[in-house]
Amino acid sequence: MGDLQVLKQPKKYDAVIVGSGAGGGMAAYVLAHAGLKVCLLEAGPMFDPKIDSNQLKNPWESPRRGASTKFRPFGDFDGCYWGWEIDGEPYTHVGDTKWEWWRARMLGGRTNHWGRISLRFGPLDFKRKSIDGLGDDWPIGYEDVKPYYDKIDRMLGVFGTNEGLFNDPDGIFLPPPKPRLHELFIKRAGKNVGVPVIPSRLSILTKQINKERGACFFCAQCGRSCKVYGDFSSSSCLVIPALKTGNVDLVTNAMAREVLTDRDGLATGISYINKENMQEYQVSGRTVILAASACESARLLMNSKSTRHPNGLANSSDVVGRYLHDSTGADMGGIIPELFDRKRYNEDGVGGMHVYSPWWLDNKKLDFPRGYHIEYGGGFGMPLYGFNWGIENLNGAYKIKGQQKEAGGYGASLKEDYRYFFGAHVGMAGRGEAIARRESLCEIDPNVVDKYGIPVLRFNTSYTDYEINQAKHMKETFSEILHSMGAVVTWGGDDGKENNYGLHAPGNIIHEAGTVRMGNDPKNSPLNKWSQAHDCKNLFCVDGGPFVSQADKNITWTILALSMRTSEYIVDELKKQNI
């Protein structure tokens, strides 16, 4: 370390963007197409789905048959590098609190891990405090974001149907795929028990929308990333097109250390470490745009202390890191005896559910204030590691081809059982809105640094009865739907009060938001309504950080819309020389 020095990039950019996921990718795209010079920092390696996707590989092409590893928690074919833990990059917790932190390290960031579920927030979702008195209203409303939802629907593509639901707004949709067999069972059951089941809204191209991207060919593997760019990923749809403008310098394996500021307290750039050679760099820009994920962006701000910003950058409110919340989640699965011994055909479909249930009830009549939606799965899936694991719990419980068998066993009879049960499983998952609370937070751990010497995050989050009661309601609904479709619950049916009704630990649903929230009052919000720091006018945050609340909708589509809105604002403000 005798010759440790900091290399300063001589080029001054119009913007330095930290993170290449949905928020950073969109910012790079908008700024580059407006002719601005952009430096895009990504903490992981290059990834181009056209070249790097594991799409259409067979299970035997993985020596572990698609089993998960710490490198790929969702399996060996999954498109996302890293997940719950990264070698050399720890995070800590206060006491026995839980926060499961997903970190993608690659071009495209967390858009390499998501179900392509692309839901608009509705008018009510921006004004929850006015409805139930909890949390805060956003400083903007649906009418502010709608034009951007419309633009990204057209630009990136999303299938769905216009249903005229007030809080699940219509969009500009491509045609959805027809429901699969188990999804028709779900629809019928939904009708019986009063749960709406409508076409899902996924960012997958059921029709081609431009020359650069192909149409979906129904392999069900969006999770591996798509070689023809048939689904939305920040790499394929935003960053790679932005690179083609010639206005973006992409630096991969660049781990941001802090935001640099000058004597006036304005942002001047980013210092980062090159993870390949451990060399320290500084890059300067007229604006700095954070899009490193809600928690990483908060971490960067809190680690950027200076005389002008003694509590960390953009943190005079002491709100950075607070209001951290994830979607709630609880799940249940079963088996449909009517589907035993099914006729075989290819029902892969798109990489996700073809139908879903938007929130359908009035929370005023319930013991929890916010809603949830239901995601569904099932059918013939590619056999992977764990295929029909636990068959000994199944094959003694049902008559197989008219014959009652003893549980367990072996031999030709067992092989018959595997064939008999294939494609009869169904699963459902509730994804709900948690309340963003000031005391649920991440902060800098005073004692721990990562392998790059950067102080790490310490989490201190919790759930309240609101989220627990919501999980209980999810379970009751799932049980009702499964029962109505003639299914037998095989997992997730034993949860109760003792384990919060199977409510997943916060963070587990991988929708972190709220840590750098927007608001009109600089005393309780780091950002204004343009996602611009109150304390530092040339600093912006465009990931999940600015979210005041996150609705019962997956947040990616709103991250994209808000990032586009902020990016257009930045272009405008730079032109006017306001920043």
Place this chain on the structure above:
Amino acid sequence: MDRRKSIKTLVIGGISIGAIAEACKLHENSPVPPTSAEKEAVVSGLNRMKEEIAHLKNVDSEPAFFSPEEMATITILGDIIIPRDAVSGSASDAKVPDFMEFIVKDKPELQTPLQGGLRWLDLQCLTRYSNPFKACDLKQQMEMVDEIAWPKKAKPEMSQGVAFFNLMRNLVATGFYTSEIGVKDVGYIGNVPNQWNGVPEDVLRQYNLAYSEKELKECVSFS
């Protein structure tokens, strides 16, 4: 349908066919720098980041975990669990023992239950038949397996053997049904470019289901 043929003959979108073929080559026309995992990806067939490659190299360089005797027992048990039948081959035909050897190195938490379970089995056989499992005759082997293969009716003193056999059954089945032979056996016929047109008519009729007019109007269909 043969995969190669299906890619060639199906028209899916404007650029997809070219893109799939192109994806097999390296970054010739790409405006972006090559990935660090790329060279290795060509070798291993799967895209891997460098930390994964290092892990795989570690696993590959380890000496064999199972002894030749243990592997022989695994092979016999595997073929008892998944034998050749009228539809398909056996666990050993599908090279399940090789998969077992790899997976215990990749998931070390499997090592003790499997190795210990194999020893438990041999000791039982030694007491009963004065031979380790693999040296017992077929009748003795099946007698022993029947003691541990039926969780609900097994004797309480066999519980460790039942747990071991459950693990073997699940692992052998995983290895088998994720092999080319097994995927064909169970009848998974996806993983090919195609056009999803909905549930086949005869299947809809079988379950007394039909698409609604709304669905037929709104959903994408292909002729």
